[in-house]
Amino acid sequence: MKAKLKTNKVIDIALKEEKFYFPGETIQGTVIVQPKSSIRVNPIILKFTGVISISDKESIPLFQSCKTIPVNEGKGKLEQKPYQFSFDFLVPDNLPSVMDFGKKKLARIEYKLIAILDRPMLPEGLCPRIEYPINILEYVDVTKDNFNRPIEKQKEVTTTNYGKCQVRLSVPRSGYTRGETVPVSIIVGTGSSYVRKDGLIVELIRKVKIQTSKYRIDEEHVLKSNKFDINIIGPYNFSQSIASQIVIRNTPPTIRYKEKMVRIHYKIRAQLILDDKKTPSSSFFIEIPISVGTWPPADVPIDDDDDEDIIHYMGEMMMSDDEEEDDIWIEDNDIQDARRASSNGSTTSSRLSDYNIPANNYINRSSSTPDLIVNPLQQQMNHRSSYYEHRTSKTFAFTPATSPTQHKRIGSEDFNKRNVPNHTLTYLSSAPTTPTTSTTHDNINYANTTTITNTANAANTSTPTSAMIYPNTHNSNTSSVIGNSFSSSSSSDDDDEDDDLFAIIEKKKKKEERELRRKQRMIYGVN
Incomplete structure (x- = not known):
């Protein structure tokens, strides 16, 4: 017990356990009284309260529990020495999680223990008192099945410059706790070549809705934003896959209290920029709702936000058009299983060793990647571990496909390996490449997801120094671009x-x- 006996205060509070409390748990502690002289007192008044404060202008009580503690066996007199009085309170059910937005003073949900040393013939407001904050969280367990299902959404629009544009957004599960990383997969498909710097923006959105009889707050905050270049050059397909990692920062958990009184929910948003006009038609976006839970315990403290890092999007252009859909999702908290189709018609996948991403020295290969929009991915996308690797070996290495395993919640590291192969960038070896003599056919090696065939170049005695592995999506006579140079034909x-x-x-x-x-x-x- 943290007994604060060395305090200079006349009255103080010490809890047996300093932690986050959940509904149904018991808060135990001690009221410490240390008079500076002999005084006459009434029983100590101890209150346990919860309140919602809106912009420091309106307060809505959530509950209040009050106890009185007799002092000095009812004699009503305390000498100049320390006294300790034990207490306990049961945390009520159906309480929203503690919440504080820091400097913004937007809204606050707080719980307190208030101890008052009541003095005879003295108003309560003038009596010695102490307020002690209590951290209470709603129990939201993200290890439950309904939080561990993959989610996928797809949206398509028709544009003047690029034809039909599609964005497919997916995450392996919908429930996370603070400190975890959300692995996001995005597939962009267009009807023609599309090259744009920072053409795709992936964001973590927090939506705050508070409605009372006097005030109504409806705000959207961007907690994290990642930008990616789009480099779709064709000519055999016009799609690009992108993998993004978003860390959930210190932020209040998902809250839904009394329907529309207090609601805080989160989304992953992918926005495709079509032009620089900054009009509603210059971009389109797709969103997936996620939940920020309270169990297992958070990896980071539950503190307020750093306001400087949060971008506010209050314009009509950035407001979600899926509010009703989000309400349904939050209401029943039941997400249908994501539908997946086979990629390239394969039922198994090859697994290569992890690759290290260099800071520079990469080239785009969207012209030789499979059309991910036309040929969707497998249904069990969250178990797929097929990806590409730059190799310095002269031979192919094939590891038999592993059977999919069920998700075990060990942490966000389980999802670090991308569920969708990143066909965007291929990294060049730092080792020099030995010039080779071309034969009638270009020296191109292909790797299928289930079998590897290398008979086209069996008669060729010249072997490249580093073997680059590509999906078998077009005719083997097609030339591939490496370092902006073509292999010369005989x-x-x-x-x-x-x-x-x-x-x-x-x-x-x-x-x-x-x-x-x-x-x-x-x-x-x-x-």
Whole structure:
């Protein structure tokens, strides 16, 4: 017990346990009285209260429990020495979590223990008193099944410049506690080439709604914002996948008290920027609701926000158009299982070792990635562990697909591996590449998600220093871009089979393919 016997206060409070209390738990402690001289007193008044304060202008009581503690066996007199009086209170049910927005003074939910040393013939307001804050949390267990289901949403709009634009947003589960990281997967699809710096914004949104008889507050705060470049250049598909990590900062948990009196809920928002006009049609966004729970215990303290890091979006352009949908989601807290389809028609996935991301030295490969919008991902997306790796080895390494495992809540590290392969960036090896002699076909290696075939280059004796692995989504005769340079095609197509009709047809097809690659280089400006 933290008995504050060395306090200079006439009256003080010490709790047996300094912690966050949940409904149904018992708060135990001691009232410490240390008169500076012999005094006559009435029984000590001890109150346990909860209140909602709105902008320091309106207070709404949540509850109040009051006790009186007799002093000195009812004699009504205390000498000049320390006294201790034990007490306990039961935390009521159906209370909202403690909440404080710090400097903004927006609203506050607080719980207090108030001890008053009542003196005869003295108004209560003039008697010695102490107020002790109590941290109470609503019990929201995010390890329950309804918080551990994956969520996915997709939205499509038709634009003038890029045709049909689609954004698919998904998270592996909907429940988190403060200090955890939310792994977010986004797939962007367009009808044509689309290159824009900071073209995609992924945000953690906090929505605050408070409604009383005198005041109404409806605000939206951006707690975290990540920006990503969009680099969709085609020509074989026009999609790009992006993985984002969002840490849930110190913020009040999800609260829904008395329907619309106090509501705090959270969303993950992905916004695709289409142009710089800053009009409602210049961008579109998609949102997924998540819950910030209170159990398991938070990894970080539950304190107020740093106001300087929060961006307020109060304009009509950024307000959500899914308010009714969010209400339904929060009301029953039951999310349907996300629908997934197979990626490239495969039922298993290859797993390669983790890759290290360098600070620089990357190139875009959206032109050679699978069309993620046309070929959606597997249904069990949260168990998929297929991704790409830059390798310095000269050989392929294949690890048999692992069976999906059920989610065990150990922490956000379980979801660090991306559920969607990141087809956006391919990292180059720092080791020098040995020049090779090209054969009739370009030296391209392909890796399928279930099997690996490397027969096209069996006759080629020149082996590249580093093998780059790509999904098998188009014809093997298609040239791939590496470091903005094309592998040169052999100019010698003549052989001993000139009289063979099959050889003539093959030469004609190769000539047409070379001509097609030449035109592609002219179109996309690749030297």
